[in-house]
Amino acid sequence: MASNEQPIIIKKVKKVVHGHHGGAWKIAYADFVTAMMAFFLLMWLISMTTPEQKQGLADYFAPSNVSRSTSGAGGIMGGTAFDETGARMPGTKPQVVMTISTPAQPKSPETAKKEAERTTEMNELMKQMSSRDHRNFQSAAESIRQSMRDNPDLAELSKNVIIDETPEGLRIQIVDQDGRSMFPPGNVEPYERTRLLIEKVAKILVRLPNRISISGHTDANPVTGRPGYSNWELTSDRANATRRIFENAGLANDRIYQVVGKADSEPLFPEDPYMASNRRLSVVLLREAPVTPPGFSP
Incomplete structure (x- = not known):
């Protein structure tokens, strides 16, 4: 007897799985x-x-x-x-x-013009300051010489004073001569005639605006009779004594630029370090402007 049941058909489907690309393309x-x-x-x-x-x-x-x-x-x-x-x-x-x-960026015409104007103004200012310094130095030097000529007590010290103009400014040097010293040997305080000379110089320099440098110098002979006291201490003390005379004569304290003792390190006559003239005081009226201003062409 025939069966009415349908046969069961099983269909197998083979599924193909494609692999994923991953991140290899990114690399x-x-x-x-x-x-x-x-x-x-x-x-x-x-x-x-x-x-x-x-x-x-x-x-x-x-x-x-x-x-x-x-x-x-x-x-x-x-x-x-x-x-x-x-x-x-x-x-x-x-x-x-x-x-x-990196190539420099070109300046604009306005910037270049302003810089040129500032340079011109600065050069003109420096030129005026240099001219003023020169006039002041000449006036001070002549006033010091005239004061010495007018005062009999100072006229005989004319050979002990050297005045010259240096790159630093107007330098006034009070030097010893054979047989005529400005300080007693080994002493800090000057002779009375030297004090009078320093006061005259101070009264002339006090009228000018420039700052002042004071330095003491001596010869190569060592200081004797004072253990532990050398030419360094002696010249420093003499320079400081000169500063006090200047201040008592009316020089403002802020006008003093420096006070130094140099012993025998800067002799006036290097060929003879024991020469009397190496013992001296050096007072420099400093320049307000450099000798040759930057960018200035006379």
């Missing part, structure tokens, strides 16, 4: 971008280097059996020898240092 793309960046950076560096720098790079990558000697000034490798008898050891490569200079 490849990153390598490509990096390579392009390196390429453009190389092109930029090549465009910015000088011929001498390019030659230095070529020498660096040259085969080791090629000997090349380059010397002379200029360029990154200027003055360096690259053969085996030069500055490097055989078989080594020279070190290449590459510098990249």
Whole structure:
């Protein structure tokens, strides 16, 4: 007897699974971008280097059996020898240092004009200050000489005073002479005639605005009779005693620039360090302006 039941058909379907691409393409793309960046950076560096720098790079990558000697000034490798008898050891490569200079930005016409105007104004100001210093120095020197001529007590000291103009300013030196000292031997306080001379100088310099430097000097003979007391202490004390005389004569304290003792380190006559004239006081009326102002052409 036939069965009415339908046969059961089992259909097997083979499913093909395709693999996922993953992130490999990202790595490849990153390598490509990096390579392009390196390429453009190389092109930029090549465009910015000088011929001498390019030659230095070529020498660096040259085969080791090629000997090349380059010397002379200029360029990154200027003055360096690259053969085996030069500055490097055989078989080594020279070190290449590459510098990249950024071109200076051009100044605008307005900026250049303002800078030129400021330079002109500064030069004119410095010129005026130098001229004023020169006039003041001449006036002070003549006033000191005139005061000595008018005073019989000071006229005999004219040979003990040296007045000259130096790059620092107007220098007034009160020096010892054989048989006529300005200070008692080894003493800090000057003779009365020396004190009077210093006061006259102070009263003339007090009328000028320039600052003042005072220094004491002596000869090469050491100080005797005072253990531990040398020419350094003696000249410092004498310079300081002179400062007190200046201040008592009316010189403001802020006008004093420096007070120093130099012992026998700066003799007036280096060929004879024991000469009496090496013992002296030096008073310098300092310049307000340098001798040659920056950028000034007379």
